[in-house]
Amino acid sequence: MKKIGTMTFHSAYNYGSVLQTYALQEFCKKIAKESNCEIEYDVINFRLNIQKELYAIYRKNKNITNVVRNILTTPYKKEIEEKNKRFENFINEKLNITREYNTLEDLQKEKLNYDYLISGSDQIWNTTAPDFSWAYYLPFDNTKSKKISYAASFGSIGINNNDKDRIIKLLVDYDFLSVREEENQKILEKELNKHVELNVDPTMLLSKKDWKNLIGESKNELGKYILFYTLYPKKEVIELTKKISKILKLPVVVTKFNNQKDYFNNFIKKYNSGPIEFLQLINNAELVISSSFHGNIFSILFEKPFFSIKNGKKDLRLETLLKRMELNDRIVTEENIEDRCKNAYKISFDFAKKILEKERIKSREYLSKALEI
Secondary structure, eight states, rough: OOOEEEESTTTSHHHHHHHHHHHHOOOOOHHHHHHTTTTTEEEEEEEEEHHHHHHSSSSSSHHHHHHHHHHHHHHGGHHHHHOOOOHHHHHHHHHHEEEESHHHHHHHOOOOOOOOOOOOOOBBTTTSTOOOGGGGGGGOOOOOEEEEESSBOOTHHHOGGGHHHHHHHHHOOOSSSEEEEEHHHHHHHHHHHHHHHHHHOGGSSSOHHHHHHHHOOOOOOOOOOOOEEEOOOHHHHHHHHHHHHHHTTOOOOOOSGGGGGGGOOOEEEEOOOOOHHHHHHHOSSEEEOOOOOHHHHHHHHHTOOOOEESSSSSHHHHHHHHHHHHHHHGGGOTHHHHHHTTTOOOOOHHHHHHHHHHHHHHHHHHHHHTTTT
């Protein structure tokens, strides 16, 4: 029996974070089953207090920003409570989680009895993230576990130069390294003088059929609509979405609460959507508009017409994704909106499906070797 423990952003109330955790867990279990290998797979339940605060309905810190936020949140309190409950249900029912740890010190005191420790995917190596911890670099001297990463990300801007020396020092101890962005792969290979694998996000390891099996029957009670999903939309992104809605004559559905911006649009608000409901909304949408990495991914996986929009800053993850899938023509800007809308539903996923199949084989080979399955 091989024991595997994974560290990742599994408990953030963020669709991509939770669903990528589930996908890596299920893919590893699938590899083991097909290889007649018994494994025990745990998601290490590492939950920083700051992360809990980030996703709390009301913020405890009473600065002016949080006071205003708390006031604006009140009308949607019940819906957001339902969403949070659905996230917790998913985490506890679909993920194989351990007991809870709240600090790096908690983990360092605990003897983590695993044969393999995985730094999972998502932006766990982004040292500027508000809920970052060095624990995601597996700095444990009290374990004999082999250290592995799978499609770990440094975030949209890449490796933080201020922390580069410490990062490299910690990554030297890894037995197998895999990242999600090509630029970071090249940097690490140069710094570490060793091979670093480039793998796709875990959500892409599961097929359309796998995801549909997870969500079950998804009745559409909204009719035809556009699903708009982005984390922190700028004003111009919202205006662009409104223009697309007007051109295509379709209402817009949103799942993300964005405070004051929500008071100045007529979007259909589905703030009670947990991970399952989010996937159902994608599955039933006529079109998806997203600046989110995972919003783009799930559009591709469900073979759903989509538009990718930039939300201000450069995003290496999205650039890598769309380039590799040959779907750069799905990028919409103020300049090309008319032409893009004329061909909104004309999209082929044939090439993307071929790439995904190759990537799944590649990831299987990498994980089988790293986990000695």
